[in-house]
Amino acid sequence: MFRVILMLCAMALQTAAHAQGDIGRLLNHPVPGGVAVIELGKGLAAPEAVYLNNRVLVVRDSDRQWVAIVGIALKTPLGKQALQVQTAQGKRVVAFSVGPRTYREQHITLKNKNQVNPDPAQLKRFEREYLAQMSAYGRYRDVPPSNVLLDEPVHGRLSSPFGLRRFFNGEERSPHSGLDFAVPKGTPVKAPADGIVTIVDDYFFNGKTVFVDHGQGFITMYCHLSASKVKPGQSVKRGEVIAYVGSTGRATGPHLHWNVSLNGARVDPAIFIGAFRP
Template sequence: MKFAALLALILLPLTLPAALPPHSEAVPGGIAIIDLGPARGEAPVLHYRKQRVMVQQDQGRWKAVVGIPLSVQPGAQRLTPAKGAPLTFTVQAKDYATQHLTIKNKRKVNPNQQDMTRIRVERGRINAALEHWRETREVETRFILPVEGRLSSPFGLRRYFNEQPRKPHSGIDIAAAEGTPIRAPAAGRVIDTGDYFFNGNTVFLDHGQGLVTMYCHMSRIDVAPGQTVKQGEVIGAVGQTGRVTGPHLHWGVSLNDARVDPALFFEDLEGLLSRNEKL
């Protein structure tokens, strides 16, 4: 009995709840978690680059959870509270690898005039979904994998399509057979769905407080705007619609309108996906 009590005492510090995901990695495409002090009263309101920022209560303290765009230059960044002096945090440099892709459908790399008109309209709609802010007290940030597959392209790659430079990879690609179900990684609400020139069939899930996830190239969409989804609920299936080289899910995670690395929401995303190497 005495030994058990002693053991419990030793193990106690190890069983305290770990900090909530996401992990903090203050780099372009990463997330800065900034301690705002003891969690008393109302949650503080802060903005970063004109976007409202998520504030979570974690282990009795308020924490700002700030998405850092891939385009941000390393150095000091400013967080503006509704009251009081600005807060600063430092963004470190991160070197992302380069990737060269060959797209057979040349129009998907060099769209014509008519395509460009369509792309501009779609961009407005995509931006509106990604900028969405919904006031919620708590946000489910413990994600599950949206699809069983293998990691075919990581986040942040500097990409060349048919040898032409394009924007860096703003999500991760999970390769899986066409028709593989895609599940909501966390509870949320469907803000929009569409069929886009580059992204193909797409679903946007709003998890609250500026956390929005995006699912592209789907073969089918099983949800409709306004619908509430639970963690693990099927929202559609893997496909190869839009600009693709094969069936995969492009999964994007946006925080305060910054595209961030989905791996930051997992203990070991690469490990989870590498178990599926044979898929």
């Protein structure tokens, strides 16, 4: 009977403990488009965590706690969310709360009207490209990242922040899913962590684009490039030059657009470089 009670307790809904290590203190911003860092215990083996049917990145923090680093999509409603956790002791559900964050608007004028309302052939191209990107974002390579506190891919002024409600020629489109760096054309772009290159392509909206898989669903994307230095399947090291800044695709001038994705959700890259502003 006592064992049954223990099993029922393990299955019960628990509330997430506030992460106390360096990763928790620096990355825990549980808002739409943010990150929740959730303590999972100090066992020998890494727990497995799942959020909305997607495997979640799990690493040890500086205090030796295993922590889940959960990406929260921009469209996530405020309030309670549930993380499914599997350990050697059994399964449990850990609840965490998503709080509010306000994102401002950005209005952009484009001379190329097709980049606002593509024609049917361009739409078909975009759909193919979108599916390829979603496949890359959804990949879970069961290898821990070399680091989750990232280096900036370029050094320069942060221009358009993550989450902007964007209006092109007065028409609202998807919110800004990355962070822009206003730097000159030809600026070298460096990998912020070790990884495997999964995409090198030239897309309708993104222009020349590179994806890097850092492990456990931790993916970064770089677009509007002038050129790349890598090929799909290539291993890259932290600090290695992978591309050069440009203004290809839907861009009004040279800049780097940088995306970070966790468990299939685009999240604010500023969190990972210490530049997050509530």
